[in-house]
Amino acid sequence: MTTDHTPTGLIGASIRRVEDPVLVAGKGCYVDDIQLPGMLYLAFLRTTYPHAKIISINTNAAKAMAGVLAVVTGEDVKQLNIPVAPMVQDQKIPPHPLLARGAVHEAGVAVAAVVAQSRALAQDAAGAIEVEYEALPSVIDAEKALEPGAPLAREELNSNICYVATKKGGDVDTAFAQAEHICRMHIASPRQVALAIEPRGIVVKPEPTGDLTVWLSTQAPHRVRGDLATALGFPEHKIRVIAPDVGGGFGSKGPLYREYVLACHLALKLGRPIKWIATRSEDFVTTIQGRDQAMTSELALKKDGTILGLKVRVVANLGAYLYSSTAGPPQRMMGMAPGSYQIQNCHVEVVAVFTNTTPTGPYRGAGRPESVLNIERLIDKAAKELGLDRLAMRRKNFIRPEQFPYKTGVGVEYDSGDYEKSLAEAMRLSDYDKLIRERDAARGRGELVGVGVSTFVEPSGGAGFESGTVRVERTGEITVLTGSSSHGQGHETSYAQVIADKMHVSMDHVAIRHGDTLAIQQGVGTFGSRSMVMGGGSMTLAAERVIQKARRIAAHLVEAAPEDMMQADGGFAVAGVPEKKVTWRQIAAAAYGGRVPPGMEPGLQETVFFDPRREAWGFGAHVAMVRIDRETGKPTIEKLVLVDDCGVIINPMIVEGQVHGGVAQGLGEALREQMLFGEEGQALTGTLMNYAVMRAGDMPHLTVGETITPNPFNPLGVKGVGEAGTNGAPPAVANAMMDALAPLGIDHIDMPYTAPKLWEAIRQAERRPAARS
Amino acid sequence: MAAEIEFAAVPIKVTVNGVKHEAVVEPRTLLVYFLREHLNLTGAHVGCDTSQCGACTIQLNGRAVKSCTILAVQANEAEITTVEGLAREGVLHPVQEGFREKHGLQCGYCTPGMIMTAVSLLETNPNPTEEEIRHGLEGNLCRCTGYINIVESIRWAAEKMGGKNVSR
Numbered sequence: 001m002t003t004d005h006t007p008t009g010l011i012g013a014s015i016r017r018v019e020d021p022v023l024v025a026g027k028g029c030y031v032d033d034i035q036l037p038g039m040l041y042l043a044f045l046r047t048t049y050p051h052a053k054i055i056s057i058n059t060n061a062a063k064a065m066a067g068v069l070a071v072v073t074g075e076d077v078k079q080l081n082i083p084v085a086p087m088v089q090d091q092k093i094p095p096h097p098l099l100a101r102g103a104v105h106e107a108g109v110a111v112a113a114v115v116a117q118s119r120a121l122a123q124d125a126a127g128a129i130e131v132e133y134e135a136l137p138s139v140i141d142a143e144k145a146l147e148p149g150a151p152l153a154r155e156e157l158n159s160n161i162c163y164v165a166t167k168k169g170g171d172v173d174t175a176f177a178q179a180e181h182i183c184r185m186h187i188a189s190p191r192q193v194a195l196a197i198e199p200r201g202i203v204v205k206p207e208p209t210g211d212l213t214v215w216l217s218t219q220a221p222h223r224v225r226g227d228l229a230t231a232l233g234f235p236e237h238k239i240r241v242i243a244p245d246v247g248g249g250f251g252s253k254g255p256l257y258r259e260y261v262l263a264c265h266l267a268l269k270l271g272r273p274i275k276w277i278a279t280r281s282e283d284f285v286t287t288i289q290g291r292d293q294a295m296t297s298e299l300a301l302k303k304d305g306t307i308l309g310l311k312v313r314v315v316a317n318l319g320a321y322l323y324s325s326t327a328g329p330p331q332r333m334m335g336m337a338p339g340s341y342q343i344q345n346c347h348v349e350v351v352a353v354f355t356n357t358t359p360t361g362p363y364r365g366a367g368r369p370e371s372v373l374n375i376e377r378l379i380d381k382a383a384k385e386l387g388l389d390r391l392a393m394r395r396k397n398f399i400r401p402e403q404f405p406y407k408t409g410v411g412v413e414y415d416s417g418d419y420e421k422s423l424a425e426a427m428r429l430s431d432y433d434k435l436i437r438e439r440d441a442a443r444g445r446g447e448l449v450g451v452g453v454s455t456f457v458e459p460s461g462g463a464g465f466e467s468g469t470v471r472v473e474r475t476g477e478i479t480v481l482t483g484s485s486s487h488g489q490g491h492e493t494s495y496a497q498v499i500a501d502k503m504h505v506s507m508d509h510v511a512i513r514h515g516d517t518l519a520i521q522q523g524v525g526t527f528g529s530r531s532m533v534m535g536g537g538s539m540t541l542a543a544e545r546v547i548q549k550a551r552r553i554a555a556h557l558v559e560a561a562p563e564d565m566m567q568a569d570g571g572f573a574v575a576g577v578p579e580k581k582v583t584w585r586q587i588a589a590a591a592y593g594g595r596v597p598p599g600m601e602p603g604l605q606e607t608v609f610f611d612p613r614r615e616a617w618g619f620g621a622h623v624a625m626v627r628i629d630r631e632t633g634k635p636t637i638e639k640l641v642l643v644d645d646c647g648v649i650i651n652p653m654i655v656e657g658q659v660h661g662g663v664a665q666g667l668g669e670a671l672r673e674q675m676l677f678g679e680e681g682q683a684l685t686g687t688l689m690n691y692a693v694m695r696a697g698d699m700p701h702l703t704v705g706e707t708i709t710p711n712p713f714n715p716l717g718v719k720g721v722g723e724a725g726t727n728g729a730p731p732a733v734a735n736a737m738m739d740a741l742a743p744l745g746i747d748h749i750d751m752p753y754t755a756p757k758l759w760e761a762i763r764q765a766e767r768r769p770a771a772r773s
Numbered sequence: 774m775a776a777e778i779e780f781a782a783v784p785i786k787v788t789v790n791g792v793k794h795e796a797v798v799e800p801r802t803l804l805v806y807f808l809r810e811h812l813n814l815t816g817a818h819v820g821c822d823t824s825q826c827g828a829c830t831i832q833l834n835g836r837a838v839k840s841c842t843i844l845a846v847q848a849n850e851a852e853i854t855t856v857e858g859l860a861r862e863g864v865l866h867p868v869q870e871g872f873r874e875k876h877g878l879q880c881g882y883c884t885p886g887m888i889m890t891a892v893s894l895l896e897t898n899p900n901p902t903e904e905e906i907r908h909g910l911e912g913n914l915c916r917c918t919g920y921i922n923i924v925e926s927i928r929w930a931a932e933k934m935g936g937k938n939v940s941r
Contacts, residue, residue, distance in 0.1 A: 023884055197820040247880045280823065
C-alpha cells in the first residue's frame with residue numbers, strides 16, 4: 001500500500017464524461033453500425049402460440065427464394081442448446097434448444113431461421129415458412145401454475161415447479177408462538193421489460209485463421225464468450241468477443257441468447273459474416289424480463305412494534321426456459337428478505353415456477369426491488385395495524401451501526417451501514433413533518449394525498465471476481481484494462497479518475513480499455529451495481545502494485561532509498577527534495593530499457609483479480625408524496641426525495657445520473673409499466689405501442705441527497721448505486737399510495753398504480769357506505 | 774448458391790449534411806436504413822419498429838422527422854441533416870455541447886435522436902419552458918437518464934444560444 005497519497009481533487013469531482021464527444025456526434029459504434037463485406041442477415045420465424053405441439057414445418061418456399069442461403073429448423077441444429085449452469089440444488093433444467101424442437105413453450109420462440117443476403121429478404125423468407133401447430137393448454141400466472149390440475153408449461157416435466165429453496169434462521173416457531181400480533185400480506189411485483197433502447201444484436205465473422213470474431217451487445221463479454229464456446233463446442237481461445245458501444249442493458253444483456261449461438265453456428269457453416277439485430281417486437285418477447293414474484297408474508301410482532309420473526313413464501317415466475325441467471329432474482333429476494341432490520345427468526349421459501357411466458361432474469365435490481373417492496377410494505381402495514389408510527393417502528397428494528405458486520409436470519413452478512421443516518425437525512429430533505437401536515441390538510445378537504453417512506457439495502461459487487469490491469473506504456477502513458485465493460489455507466493471517465501488520482505497524472509494520460517476479450521484478461525462484466533466496487537477495486541490494487549514497483553525503479557534511477565521516494569505530480573520525487581523528480585516517462589523508459597534494480601523483472605504492468613469475498617451493502621431512504629385524483633384515479637408524484645449512501649463517491653454527476661435512471665425505471669414499475677400476457681398467453685404489451693415506458697413528461701421532480709459512509713472493506717471505500725432507484729422508489733410510492741387511499745379503507749393494491757386501477761379501487765371503496773369520508 | 778437479389782431499382786437524389794448524393798434504392802428501403810447502410814451515417818439509430826422511440830430522428834427539410842417512418846424514395850430531392858452534420862469544423866452544436874455539459878446521456882443510443890429533436894425544438898422555440906421541453910421530447914424515449922438531465926441539457930443549450938433562433 002502507498003502511504004503518501006495526497007488528494008488530487010479527482011475523486012469526488014463531477015468530471016464531464018470522456019465518452020461523450022463521440023456519442024453526441026453520432027460517431028459511436030453499436031453492433032448494428034458494423035457492416036462487413038459479404039455480410040449476410042439472419043431472421044427468425046417466431047411462434048405466436050404460448051404452448052403448442054409442432055406438427056409440421058414447411059420451408060420449401062423459403063428455400064426457393066432468391067437471395068436465401070440457409071433455412072434451418074430445430075431438427076437441423078438439434079445438437080445445440082443454451083448451456084444452463086444450475087444455481088440451486090435439484091433445479092430442474094428442461095431442454096433449451098436454439099430453435100423449437102417438437103413443441104413451443106412461449107410466444108416468441110423461434111421455430112425456424114433464415115440466412116439471406118439482406119435484412120428484408122431474410123424477413124420475407126422467414127414469413128414464407130409454414131408451420132402447423134396443435135395448441136396445448138398454457139399457463140401464464142405462476143401462482144395459478146401451482147394449482148392442482150394446472151396445465152404443464154413444460155410437458156416433459158411432471159410439475160411446473162423448477163425448484164423449491166428455503167432459508168431458515170433462528171427459531172421461527174417460537175417467535176410466532178410468542179407474537180402479540182401477526183401482520184399478513186400478499187403482494188406481487190409486476191413483470192417488467194428492461195427495454196434498453198438498443199435492441200439486442202450480434203455480428204459474427206469467421207476468420208480465415210479459423211477464429212471467430214463476435215461483436216455483441218452484451219454486458220459481460222468474457223462470461224458470454226465462455227458460454228458461447230460451451231454452446232458451440234468451439235474453443236474459447238479462438239473466440240474474440242467485442243462489446244462495442246452498448247446501448248443500455250439493465251441486466252437483460254447478460255445472458256448468452258439463442259440467436260447468438262445460432263448466428264455463430266451458421267456463420268461458421270456458411271463461411272460468411274452474419275448479422276442479426278432484434279426488432280423491438282422480437283426484443284420484447286425474447287429478452288429476459290424482470291420481477292414477477294408474488295410474496296406471501298407473515299410478520300410476528302410485539303405490540304410495541306418489535307419484530308420477532310418473518311415468514312415469506314415467494315412464488316417466482318421463471319417463464320418457459322432457463323438461462324443461467326434465471327434463478328438469480330428469486331435467490332436474491334430470499335437473501336434480502338429481512339431488509340434493513342434485525343430479524344433473526346426468519347423462514348423464506350422460494351417456489352420457482354415454469355410458465356408459458358418469456359423467461360425472466362436479472363433486471364435492474366434483480367430480486368432487490370422485490371424484497372424491498374415486500375418488507376417495506378409489511379412494515380407500513382404492521383405499523384398501521386398496531387397503531388404505531390411507521391418511522392419509529394423502522395428505527396426500533398434497524399440493524400444498528402455497531403452491529404456490523406451483521407448476519408441476518410437468512411444467513412447473509414451485511415458489511416456495514418448506518419440506516420438511521422440516511423432516514424434522518426431523507427426526513428430533513430423532505431421536510432417530512434410539513435409533508436404530513438400538508439397531507440392532513442388535504443385529507444381534511446377530502447383529497448387523496450399520501451406520504452410514503454422506504455428504507456432499503458442494496459448489495460453490490462459479488463458474482464466472483466473482477467480483473468484489472470494497469471500498464472505504464474513506454475512513454476509513461478497509462479493503459480488500464482478492465483473486465484468490467486461499460487454500457488452507459490461512464491467507466492472510461494470514472495475509472496480514469498480513479499487511476500489518475502492514484503498515479504498522480506492527469507486524466508488524459510490514462511486510457512480505460514474494456515469490452516474486448518482479445519485485449520483484456522479474463523473478466524466478468526457489468527451488472528449488479530458492481531463496477532466501481534469490483535472493477536474499480538481491482539484496478540486500484542493493480543495500480544498500487546505498479547506504484548510500488550515504480551517507486552523502486554525511481555529510487556534506483558536517482559540512487560535514493562525507495563522509502564524516500566514520494567509520489568509527486570507526474571511521477572515520484574525524493575522526499576524533501578521536490579526538484580529531484582522522476583517522471584513516469586523516465587520510469588517507464590527504465591522499466592522497458594533494462595535499467596531496473598538488480599533482480600527486478602523488466603516491464604511495468606500489473607494485473608489483479610479482485611474478489612473481496614463479501615458484498616458491499618449500500619443503503620438509503622426514499623420519501624414520496626403522492627396525490628390521486630379522486631374523479632379520474634390519476635396519480636401524481638408531488639414529491640420524491642432520495643437519499644442514497646454508496647460510500648465514497650468518485651464522480652457525483654455520474655452517480656446522480658445513475659440514481660435518476662434507476663428512479664425512472666422504479667417509477668415506471670410503480671406507476672405504469674407491466675408486461676402482460678393474455679389468457680391465451682399472447683403478449684399484450686409486446687411493443688412500444690402498448691408497453692407504457694416512462695416518457696419525459698411522466699417524470700416528477702426529484703430531490704437527490706446523499707450520506708457518505710465509506711466502505712471499510714473496499715480499496716476505494718465505495719459501494720454500488722446503479723440499482724438504488726429501482727429498490728427504494730417503488731416501495732416509497734407504494735406506501736404513499738396506500739397512505740393516500742387509507743381514508744377509503746383500501747389497504748392493498750399491487751403495482752403498477754395506473755389510473756384505471758386506482759379509479760376502480762376508489763369506486764369500489766366508495767360503494768362501501770362505511771368507508772365514505 | 775442462390776441467385777443475386779433483383780429488385781425494381783429507384784433512383785433518388787438527396788442532400789445530406791450539405792453533400793449531394795445520388796443513389797439507387799429498393800423501394801421499400803426506409804430512410805433510416807438508407808442513411809445508415811448506403812451513406813454510412815450510422816448516427817441515426819433504430820430502437821423500435823413502431824415509430825415510438827425516436828432514436829432515428831433527423832431533420833428533413835428543416836423539420837424533425839423519425840427517419841424510420843418514411844421511405845428513402847419519399848425523401849427524394851430533400852435536404853437532410855443528421856446528427857453527424859450538426860458540428861461545424863469540429864465545433865459541437867450547442868445542443869451537443871449541452872448534452873455533455875449536463876450529463877444528458879449515458880449509453881448514448883437515444884442521444885442522436887434526442888439531440889435532433891432538441892435542435893428542431895430550439896429552432897421553433899428558442900426559449901422553451903421546462904414543460905415545453907418535456908412536451909417536445911414526447912416522441913423520444915430514453916431508458917438511462919430519467920430525462921432529467923436531458924431537459925437540463927436543452928435548457929443549457931437554449932441559454933448558450935442566447936434564446937435566439939440560431940440557424941446553422
